[in-house]
Amino acid sequence: MVQHSNSVQIMAYICGVILLPVYALGPLSMTYLSSNRIADGDWQTLIFLFFLCSALVYFCGKYFFLLVRFLRSLKFSFTFDAKGIVLCKNGQSSFYAWSDLKNSKEYANCQMYCLVDSDGEHLFSIWEYADNYQEFRDAALVHIGI
Secondary structure (H helix, E strand, O other), X not given: OEEOOHHHHHHHHHHHHHHHHHHHHHHHHHHHHHHHHHOOOOHHHHHHHHHHHHHHHHHHHHHHHHHHHHHHOOOOEEEEOOXXXXXXXXXXXXXXXXXXXXXXXXXXXXXXXXXXXXXOOEEEEEEOOOEOHHHHHXXXXXXXXX
């Protein structure tokens, strides 16, 4: 069974408490701080600040979304075999064949693997520190190539 242990869940929630405000308020604070330079700056400075703020909004927004999605699925678990996975979510079990999970993605810089079904619906986010993670990754590499 692939699941996040209690200690991993606590560590994830602590990371969430620290990082979610940074991801949410970082772009806003950078935009606010750079707005004071607009009246004084030349066009090169303004273009640089625009691209810097845009990149910050993009990356912080992406990681904010990934972290929130991960924290929402932290208590889920699943088992896997040669046919597919059985996801246990809120007391309900659902079977997904390996072929249904072709849209799954690995986010190496976040140490995370997201299970996504063929309709594009997010099922589960797995952190590297989850129990039986490496066995699952080996099976996923064989069956779906990711």
